[in-house]
Structure formats: C-alpha cells, structure tokens
Amino acid sequence: xxxxxxxVEGIGEIHVGADLPGIIAAASDLEDGDVVVVxxxxxxxxxxxxxxxxxxxxxxxxxxxxxxxxxAFDGGVTRIVENRQGIVQAAAGVDASNAPDGTVLLLPLDPxxxxxxxATGLRALTGAHVGVIxxxxxxxxxxxxxxxxxxxAAGVQVFEDLRGSVDASGKPLAVTMPCVADEIAxxxxxxxxxxxxxxxxxxxxxxxxxxxxxxxxARSIIRPAERDLFRQGADEAYDEGYRAGFDExxxxxxxxx
Numbered sequence: 355x356x357x358x359x360x361x362v363e364g365i366g367e368i369h370v371g372a373d374l375p376g377i378i379a380a381a382s383d384l385e386d387g388d389v390v391v392v393x394x395x396x397x398x399x400x401x402x403x404x405x406x407x408x409x410x411x412x413x414x415x416x417x418x419x420x421x422x423x424x425x426a427f428d429g430g431v432t433r434i435v436e437n438r439q440g441i442v443q444a445a446a447g448v449d450a451s452n453a454p455d456g457t458v459l460l461l462p463l464d465p466x467x468x469x470x471x472x473a474t475g476l477r478a479l480t481g482a483h484v485g486v487i488x489x490x491x492x493x494x495x496x497x498x499x500x501x502x503x504x505x506x507a508a509g510v511q512v513f514e515d516l517r518g519s520v521d522a523s524g525k526p527l528a529v530t531m532p533c534v535a536d537e538i539a540x541x542x543x544x545x546x547x548x549x550x551x552x553x554x555x556x557x558x559x560x561x562x563x564x565x566x567x568x569x570x571x572a573r574s575i576i577r578p579a580e581r582d583l584f585r586q587g588a589d590e591a592y593d594e595g596y597r598a599g600f601d602e603x604x605x606x607x608x609x610x611x
Contacts, residue, residue, distance in 0.1 A: 387561020
C-alpha cells in the first residue's frame with residue numbers, strides 16, 4: 355500500500371474572514387479520496403480567534419475547563435489543562451507562534467464544525483470527494499517532544515476499528531483501533547513544518563478512509579472521563595489524596611469526640 359504527502363505552496367497570510375475553501379482550492383489540484391490536512395492556526399485566523407499577547411494568561415484561564423497539572427519554572431508557569439474543546443494540552447492551545455505581532459491565537463471554537471465547513475466548501479468548489487483534518491501541536495505523556503494531532507475532522511474515518519478481526523498470525527484482535535486521523539496529522543506535519551509557511555498538506559492514497567461528512571469527528575477521539583486513567587498530574591493526584599485522607603481522619607476524630 356502506498357500514499358503520498360505533499361505540502362501546498364502559495365497559501366499566503368490568512369486574515370479574518372478569509373475564504374479558506376477558495377484559497378486552498380485555488381492553490382491545489384484535489385482528487386477524489388484526498389485528505390486535506392490544515393493547521394489550526396490558519397483556521398483560527400480566518401475565524402478571528404485572536405487576542406492581544408498581553409492577555410495570554412487571561413486567555414488561557416478563559417479557555418480552561420479543568421487544570422490537569424501545573425508546574426512553576428524559571429520565568430513562568432506551565433499549565434496542562436483541559437480546554438473547552440475537550441483537548442488536554444499545554445496552555446489550552448493558546449499560541450503565539452505564527453501569530454500576528456503582539457497577538458496570540460486561540461483554537462477554533464468547534465474544530466469539527468470548522469472541518470465540516472471547509473470540507474463542504476472544497477467538495478463544492480472542486481467536485482472532489484475529499485476529507486479534512488484540522489491539526490494542532492501537542493506534547494504526549496511519557497514522551498519528550500511534540501507532534502501534530504487531529505483536533506477537527508470531517509469526511510474522514512478517524513479510527514480504523516480492527517476489533518474482532520485477526521492479525522497476520524491468526525490471533526484475534528480485541529482492542530486494536532488505530533487512530534487514523536492522528537496518524538495522518540503526524541504524517542502531514544513532516545511536510546508542513548513549523549516555520550516553512552506551509553499550513554496545508556494533501557495526503558493522497560488513503561481514499562478508503564474518506565466518507566460522508568456526518569462521520570464522527572475528532573471530538574470522538576477524546577477519551578471519556580470515566581475511562582481516563584491519567585486525569586490528573588502526579589503531584590495533583592497526591593495532594594488530592596492527601597487532603598481526602600486528612601479530611602476523613604478529621605471526620606473520624608470528630609465522631610469519636
């Protein structure tokens with residue numbers, strides 16, 4: 355099986371209200387089965403998700419639903435949080451890189467809806483049956499460095515569910531469900547880069563994953579709270595357990611008194 359990944363040149367600077375489907379369609383030659391991978395920053399710019407840089411900490415707080423972990427370091431504090439899109443990442447996805455001078459960018463309010471709008475526009479303009487993945491850069495528990503993951507998706511199967519099938523040795527696969535959307539996002543980042551000015555990539559040869567626009571989006575990738583084994587940072591979990599134990603001991607002491 356073969357597939358290719360190609361960066362789309364000539365996108366240029368994106369401003370508020372920009373016609374992203376029109377810009378991408380004009381800069382590329384889309385075919386049926388292509389997956390268009392778009393950096394979230396240009397979606398945020400087009401949607402006006404921009405605030406002044408001196409409001410960055412307030413913006414992080416406003417975008418935060420739950421603090422997972424917080425660590426002080428020389429020069430500031432790193433906050434790992436769950437943001438309003440349900441994504442767990444540093445600084446709620448508020449980012450100054452590739453943003454206009456003096457500003458920072460927030461993530462799209464609803465990345466899946468943004469992806470559907472973009473996919474709908476591209477299909478209408480080009481006649482090509484394409485899927486869209488919107489990406490952002492995140493770190494990973496247990497591993498250094500960052501990679502791009504899918505935060506929005508439309509017209510693409512985000513998972514390949516292999517549960518119930520067998521591997522090459524005939525052994526049953528009970529839990530195997532590759533996150534295709536994240537794999538495509540990571541592959542596309544290899545040609546987009548962080549500083550090359552190439553915010554869009556075309557992945558060709560994976561048409562088997564392209565489908566209807568009402569397929570589940572990237573929100574379905576987020577693990578539900580009841581199955582989240584890493585819901586807190588180590589120190590935060592310890593402190594909560596310590597406080598719970600202290601409160602329980604106090605309550606028992608009051609009962610004995």
